[in-house]
Amino acid sequence: MSFPSGRLRGGRFEPRVEARRRAGIRFMWLCRFAVAFGVASLLVLLVSILTVGIPALSPDFLANDPSRFPERAGIRSAILSSAGMLALVAAMSFPLGVGAALYLEEYAPRNRLTRLLQTNIANLAGVPSIVYGLLGLAVLVRFLALERSLLTGAATLSLLVLPLVIIAAREAIRAVPGSLRAAAYALGATRWQAIRHHVLPAAMPRILSGTILSLSRAGGETAPLLVIGAFTFTAFDPVSATDPFTALPVQIFNWTTEPQGEFRALAAGAIVVLLGALLLMNAAAVLIRNRYER
Amino acid sequence: MPSDAVLETIGLGVRYGETRVIEDISLRIPERRVVAFIGPSGCGKSTLLRCFNRLNDLVPEARLTGQVLFRGRDLYGPAVDPADVRRSIGMVFQRPNPFPKSIFENIAFGLRINGFKDDIRDRVEVSLRAASLWDEVSHRLDADALGLSNGQQQRLCIARALAVEPEVLLMDEPASALDPIATGRIEDLIGSLRGDYTIVIVTNNMRQAARISDDTAFLYMGELVEYKETQRLFTNPEDRRTEDYITGRMG
Numbered sequence: 230m231s232f233p234s235g236r237l238r239g240g241r242f243e244p245r246v247e248a249r250r251r252a253g254i255r256f257m258w259l260c261r262f263a264v265a266f267g268v269a270s271l272l273v274l275l276v277s278i279l280t281v282g283i284p285a286l287s288p289d290f291l292a293n294d295p296s297r298f299p300e301r302a303g304i305r306s307a308i309l310s311s312a313g314m315l316a317l318v319a320a321m322s323f324p325l326g327v328g329a330a331l332y333l334e335e336y337a338p339r340n341r342l343t344r345l346l347q348t349n350i351a352n353l354a355g356v357p358s359i360v361y362g363l364l365g366l367a368v369l370v371r372f373l374a375l376e377r378s379l380l381t382g383a384a385t386l387s388l389l390v391l392p393l394v395i396i397a398a399r400e401a402i403r404a405v406p407g408s409l410r411a412a413a414y415a416l417g418a419t420r421w422q423a424i425r426h427h428v429l430p431a432a433m434p435r436i437l438s439g440t441i442l443s444l445s446r447a448g449g450e451t452a453p454l455l456v457i458g459a460f461t462f463t464a465f466d467p468v469s470a471t472d473p474f475t476a477l478p479v480q481i482f483n484w485t486t487e488p489q490g491e492f493r494a495l496a497a498g499a500i501v502v503l504l505g506a507l508l509l510m511n512a513a514a515v516l517i518r519n520r521y522e523r
Numbered sequence: 524m525p526s527d528a529v530l531e532t533i534g535l536g537v538r539y540g541e542t543r544v545i546e547d548i549s550l551r552i553p554e555r556r557v558v559a560f561i562g563p564s565g566c567g568k569s570t571l572l573r574c575f576n577r578l579n580d581l582v583p584e585a586r587l588t589g590q591v592l593f594r595g596r597d598l599y600g601p602a603v604d605p606a607d608v609r610r611s612i613g614m615v616f617q618r619p620n621p622f623p624k625s626i627f628e629n630i631a632f633g634l635r636i637n638g639f640k641d642d643i644r645d646r647v648e649v650s651l652r653a654a655s656l657w658d659e660v661s662h663r664l665d666a667d668a669l670g671l672s673n674g675q676q677q678r679l680c681i682a683r684a685l686a687v688e689p690e691v692l693l694m695d696e697p698a699s700a701l702d703p704i705a706t707g708r709i710e711d712l713i714g715s716l717r718g719d720y721t722i723v724i725v726t727n728n729m730r731q732a733a734r735i736s737d738d739t740a741f742l743y744m745g746e747l748v749e750y751k752e753t754q755r756l757f758t759n760p761e762d763r764r765t766e767d768y769i770t771g772r773m774g
Contacts, residue, residue: 339583407581408620412680415576416633416687417610426632427622 278500285498295480299491304499307480310379310467311448314476317383318390318447323440325387326394327429330436333395334402335424354392361389362453370457377458379467379474385453390443397439401432434521438514445510449503451478477503529554529691529721530575530612534589537570537579544570545745547589552691557713557722559736559753561729563768567745568725572693574598575723576612577605593691610637613684614693618700619676621668621683626651626660629668629679633687646686654682655712674705681712692716694724698731710735729769733757741765 293303329350337343365385369375405428413423459479467474477499484496528551535548545567552558560568570579577598579585591598598608610633621629630647639646647664651657656678660671668679677697684692694713698706713722713735726732732739733753740750741764749756749765760766767773 406620408616408618409622411578411581411614411616412620412622412683413632414581414606415578415609415614415616416636416683417606418632418636419606422636426636431623 278497278504281494282497282499282501285494286501290495290498291502295483299489299495302492302495304477304480304502306466307475307477307499308502310475311477313379313467313470314383314386314474315444315448317380317470318386319440319444321383321387322391322394322443326391326440326443327398327436329391329395330398330402331424331429334399335420335428350392350395354396358389358450359452359456361385362456364388365453365457376471377460377473378471380470381457382454382459382474382476383470385457386447386450389450389453390447393443393446394440397443398432398436401435401439402428404435405431434517438518441510441514441517445507445514448510449478449507451476451482454479455482477506527554528552528592529594530723531592531595532571532574532589533592535571535574535591536588537567537574538586538588539582540584543745545742548742548747549589550740550747550750552721552723553738555718555721556737557717557724557735559732559739560723560725560742561727561732561739561768562742562748563773564727566742568742569695571742572695572723572725575691575693576609576614578609578614580605610687611689612691612693613687613689615677615680615684615695615697617696619673619680621671621676621679623667623669625665626668626671626679627664630683630686633683637687639687650682650686651679653685653716654678655708655715656682672705674701674708677701677705677709678712681709685716689720691721691723694722696725696727699727706731729757741768743768 289301290303291308292305293301294306295304296302333343333347337346362385365381365388369381369384370377375381409427409431410423413427418426454474454476460473460475481496481499481503484492484499487493530552531550533549536546537544548571560571562568573579574587574591575593575598579587587599593608593612597603622632624632627647630650631643634643634646648657648661651660656675659675660666660679668676671679677700681692681697698709701709710731713724716722717735717737724732724736736753738751739753739756741748741756741760741762743764749760749762756765757769760769764773
């Protein structure tokens with residue numbers, strides 16, 4: 230039954246192989262249950278949203294502005310507002326985030342201050358979004374006396390996702406092999422030349438996919454926008470960054486608070502659109518990463 | 524050995540944090556000779572090599588004591604820009620590390636960043652010929668450098684280093700990742716560069732050191748044990764440790 234042993238003899242063992250094997254199988258089933266639970270709740274959510282939401286979808290629903298009459302209400306202004314806001318968020322958070330990440334990874338000395346900065350950025354990524362909303366309200370709207378505009382909303386969301394962009398960009402930059410930097414430096418490249426020609430291009434796919442994921446997080450945020458004063462009812466297209474604004478999730482929130490049941494269906498329809506958009510963004514992020522990584 | 528040194532170290536020591544890697548090394552690298560650094564793994568030969576082009580600067584916790592002189596000038600002096608040093612003192616690494624770009628761009632990069640004013644195409648060809656790679660790649664300069672064989676990649680890295688006209692070429696075990704045939708070609712190449720460049724090569728392969736170098740330095744535990752003409756070092760080692768190492772009783 231037992232295999233012959235080597236030089237050491239006489240020790241007492243109780244291998245209980247069968248019991249150990251069963252314990253392993255029990256644990257595997259526990260893990261399977263955990264996965265099934267997550268997938269099942271997601272499925273229930275999706276099915277319930279889709280069954281109510283899909284009938285609400287129509288060309289008119291996308292093309293019309295919100296209205297007091299459910300049959301005429303649409304999400305045109307919300308979509309345009311969200312799209313414009315995300316474009317602004319990208320324009321603000323991408324250069325700031327990548328710049329900060331480059332500083333931390335390529336320039337900053339390895340000392341206590343740098344470590345403190347890094348820890349703080351990681352913590353900022355975990356701050357509840359409503360806190361960023363309050364910050365936006367206090368600093369941008371009250372102190373800087375900016376209007377409650379698309380720009381204010383975008384700036385607030387940029388603050389919110391900046392830590393995420395920095396963390397994603399730092400990881401992307403750190404994944405660039407040191408041999409590539411060494412090759413550039415050994416030819417007489419300055420730090421900036423090595424970064425511009427080799428480090429950044431090599432890190433870019435991951436930086437982009439991280440930024441897109443951060444943007445999709447921003448696209449789904451509601452609370453901070455409500456706090457700084459998003460309009461829950463805008464029947465016009467945003468044409469400039471200083472226009473009053475709404476956003477798709479804000480519109481959804483608004484409709485779910487309406488007493489009439491028809492608006493719930495509209496909310497479900499808007500949720501389907503929002504989910505679809507976020508799913509597309511995440512797919513794009515994965516695609517970029519897979520396409521350019523060797 | 525001739526006395527006009529291109530590179531010279533005086534009491535050179537390097538620490539990584541608390542770990543002393545090399546200590547109190549004083550040696551002179553004469554002009555246009557091939558000098559090999561040998562010694563067991565971890566003896567500090569690569570670290571010593573990297574002092575010559577200030578590549579240890581990239582390791583945040585590396586600390587250097589003593590002096591490194593390049594043609595009598597302190598390489599670590601306040602007015603010295605490491606980027607400037609590295610153009611004059613080129614380097615080839617252990618693993619071939621071409622840029623993930625075309626063969627042409629691999630060589631053009633060093634030229635562009637250093638403000639090369641003549642015809643880049645011309646210089647690319649000359650560099651590839653000097654590294655005995657031209658005949659194999661002349662018809663596909665726009666191909667991805669990572670598609671070359673390991674040995675070709677390493678010769679591309681040598682071509683890339685030669686293109687910016689260094690005086691000194693540092694080679695950190697340039698053939699250790701290559702098969703015997705590719706290794707032979709690298710050694711032939713070093714033979715053809717000999718006399719035009721000052722070459723400092725780290726190698727784990729004693730027979731390679733014996734084949735290609737004029738002078739050999741034996742390092743052991745961060746210390747320079749013995750340094751003399753290669754032939755004399757291998758036939759007539761003075762230090763017991765050198766003898767043990769080259770006869771295979773140690774390392």
